[in-house]
Amino acid sequence: MAFVIVRYSEIGLKGGRRKWFEDKLEENIKKSLGDVVKRIKRYYGRIILDVSDEAIAKIKLSKIFGIKSFSLAERIEFNNLNDLVEKAFEYFKDKVKGKTFKVECNRVGKHDFNSYDVKVVLGDKLSSIAKVDVKNPDVECWVEIRNKEAYLFTEFLNGPGGLPIGTEGKVLALVSGGYDSIVAAWFLMKRGCKVDFVFFNQGSDLQKYFVLKTIKKLLEWSVGYENTIYVVDFLDISMKILKEIKPSLSLVVFRRSMYSLAEKIALGNGHLALVTGESIGQKSSQTAENLYSAEYGIRIPIFRPLIGLDKDEIINISRYVGTYEYSEKVPELCSLLSVHPSVKSNAPEVIKEFKMIEPLLENVNIEKITFDKLEDYLSKISYIEKEFTRSLSNFGESGRIKIFIGKRKIPGVISLDFSKVYDFVKSHGKDNKYLLICERGISAYVLASKLKKEGYDVKYTSIEKFILHKE
Numbered sequence: 001m002a003f004v005i006v007r008y009s010e011i012g013l014k015g016g017r018r019k020w021f022e023d024k025l026e027e028n029i030k031k032s033l034g035d036v037v038k039r040i041k042r043y044y045g046r047i048i049l050d051v052s053d054e055a056i057a058k059i060k061l062s063k064i065f066g067i068k069s070f071s072l073a074e075r076i077e078f079n080n081l082n083d084l085v086e087k088a089f090e091y092f093k094d095k096v097k098g099k100t101f102k103v104e105c106n107r108v109g110k111h112d113f114n115s116y117d118v119k120v121v122l123g124d125k126l127s128s129i130a131k132v133d134v135k136n137p138d139v140e141c142w143v144e145i146r147n148k149e150a151y152l153f154t155e156f157l158n159g160p161g162g163l164p165i166g167t168e169g170k171v172l173a174l175v176s177g178g179y180d181s182i183v184a185a186w187f188l189m190k191r192g193c194k195v196d197f198v199f200f201n202q203g204s205d206l207q208k209y210f211v212l213k214t215i216k217k218l219l220e221w222s223v224g225y226e227n228t229i230y231v232v233d234f235l236d237i238s239m240k241i242l243k244e245i246k247p248s249l250s251l252v253v254f255r256r257s258m259y260s261l262a263e264k265i266a267l268g269n270g271h272l273a274l275v276t277g278e279s280i281g282q283k284s285s286q287t288a289e290n291l292y293s294a295e296y297g298i299r300i301p302i303f304r305p306l307i308g309l310d311k312d313e314i315i316n317i318s319r320y321v322g323t324y325e326y327s328e329k330v331p332e333l334c335s336l337l338s339v340h341p342s343v344k345s346n347a348p349e350v351i352k353e354f355k356m357i358e359p360l361l362e363n364v365n366i367e368k369i370t371f372d373k374l375e376d377y378l379s380k381i382s383y384i385e386k387e388f389t390r391s392l393s394n395f396g397e398s399g400r401i402k403i404f405i406g407k408r409k410i411p412g413v414i415s416l417d418f419s420k421v422y423d424f425v426k427s428h429g430k431d432n433k434y435l436l437i438c439e440r441g442i443s444a445y446v447l448a449s450k451l452k453k454e455g456y457d458v459k460y461t462s463i464e465k466f467i468l469h470k471e
Contacts (some may be wrong), residue, residue: 001049002054003075005151006047006061007164009068010163013157018035023064024045024164028224031059043108043146053442058157063221065190066167067159071142073151076342081113084143085122086152091152092141096126100133101141109147118143152392154398157288163192165224170194171303172230172266173275174258177211177330180277180306182218186321187305188275194225196271198262200234203442204449205384207331212369214326221321226371230265230419233365234258238333248342251285253353256292260354263300273301279314280307289344296347297361331417345365392441395461397469400435401428413437421447425456433457437466 006029011021026040026047036057039050051057054072059071074091078084092101103123123132126141144151171193173185185195197215201208208231219227238255261416262274268424277288285294295302306314318324369377402413405421416424425434434456436444441462448460461469 001291001470002051003047003060003069003073003151004051004054004057005153006049006070006159007068008047008066010161011066012045012430021066021164021167024167024224025064028064028066028164028166029061032064032223033057036060036269037167041146044147046144048112048146050152057284060223062157062159063151064164064223065160065192065221066164067414069156069159069160071153071156073144073153076150077148078150079116079148081111081121084118084145085125088122088141088143088150088152092122092154093129094128094138095154096130096139096141098130099112100131100136101126101139102132102134102137103141103143105143105145107145109145111145115145120144120463160190160221161445162190165189165192165222166194168192168194169272170196170270171273172196172198172262172269172271172277174262175199175211175215175277176332177214177327178277179311179324179334180279182214182277182283182323182327183314183317183321184275184277184303184305186221186317186323188303189221189245194227194416195222195275196228196230196269198232198265200232200258200261202235202238202333203331203446204235205381206442206445208387209378209381209384210326210330212374214323214330216374216378217323217326218321219374228269228371229374230365231369232261233367235450237357237360237364239419239422241357242417245357249350249353250347251349252290252294252345253357255285255290256350256354257357257361259295259298259302260358261364263298264361265366265400266300271300273303274298275303275305277306277314278304279309279311282311284343287343289346293345293347293350296351302410331440333443374415381426388441388445391445391459392461392465393436395459395465395469397435399467400433400459402435402437405436405438405447410437418443418447422451425451426459427468430456434459436460437463439463441465 014021036051036053037049041048061067077085078087093219103119105118107115139154142153168191173190173195175181175185175197188195196323199211215229241250241254266274280286280288318327348420403421404410404413404415405418409415436448438444441460448458451458
């Protein structure tokens with residue numbers, strides 16, 4: 001057996017509710033470690049774990065919110081100061097030999113000695129084999145005394161801090177799978193919130209697969225709550241916005257449409273606020289004026305924990321969270337990224353444009369994926385990654401009407417905006433065959449998938465694969 005000393009800081013400031021927070025932290029530790037934890041003791045400001053596997057405990061505890069730090073320790077029992085010092089010397093001697101050290105002691109209980117006595121007597125004994133350096137030692141020899149037991153260790157490992165999940169209310173995070181929205185959700189978890197997710201899917205199973213994989217990675221931190229994910233079928237609404245809304249306002253209306261649908265989900269499922277990954281000024285659609293216009297009239301608070309962070313700071317946090325490499329793979333639609341909104345919209349104008357889209361929000365398909373079903377769900381759609389890559393290369397352009405989605409001019413290829421491709425194919429009928437091309441193949445895949453379901457012979461590729469094929 002091994003022992004772990006768990007420490008917290010912010011929970012200790014909770015006054016009359018401290019025990020409730022401690023109970024929740026202990027509950028979350030038990031949920032995370034499962035059978036690895038054999039016994040738990042609580043002392044003032046400390047939770048002592050008796051664990052069967054130090055390696056697993058170390059990984060799990062580093063992702064439990066509410067834990068400030070923890071140490072892997074050895075437990076000894078003692079009768080008096082001399083007995084304590086002798087046993088502590090045996091533990092520390094190999095760790096300090098040939099190095100500099102200092103002794104620290106934290107004591108709770110009734111004893112005929114104090115913490116200073118332990119530091120002096122143990123330090124004197126260890127000085128026979130190592131050199132004392134109280135300012136910058138190689139090794140810190142820690143002795144935590146709890147009544148007739150002592151825990152010995154040399155290392156503090158960092159926890160994430162914050163509050164245990166489940167100590168605050170339930171919120172709904174709008175996520176795209178990218179760096180920003182995932183990190184924003186992580187911050188609300190850190191503050192003790194139970195976080196559910198809503199994803200506005202514009203990329204069929206391909207985009208959904210990568211976004212869900214990213215959320216699954218994030219959920220390693222969500223100890224204490226079994227999350228729900230809502231997947232909104234948003235492609236038709238996106239196309240409608242691109243086709244009918246003023247280009248300068250399309251992304252602001254797009255954002256407002258997401259807020260409105262998320263608000264409906266939240267109010268129907270007990271969520272107290274929405275969470276977004278917006279950082280002010282990071283994009284032209286995220287100016288103060290555009291954020292104001294987009295959320296004007298929304299009846300539920302919108303939390304933006306990243307509002308003052310820049311992109312580099314957000315990406316660094318995503319590396320720490322462990323979602324960076326997952327977010328990096330999430331496909332985005334090339335065409336939507338090319339839209340440049342006005343940096344200064346006004347709310348009445350945005351609301352007026354939004355009114356043309358609002359009726360469509362009443363009949364949107366919303367898929368609900370619960371925490372316990374996520375793994376199976378991902379397994380069922382995992383084929384899509386290989387299928388997408390394979391189809392990019394095996395597109396067979398012969399006899400096909402070739403359409404590039406965007407402004408690029410390519411000999412023998414028609415260039416159309418994303419919103420116009422669907423109508424173009426429909427107007428040319430099912431007697432023709434089509435090849436859709438875009439920068440990375442994502443937008444082409446999305447539209448090809450939609451049209452194939454309606455009986456059209458449509459293939460897709462990226463511009464790179466298309467040019468290589470021509471050569």
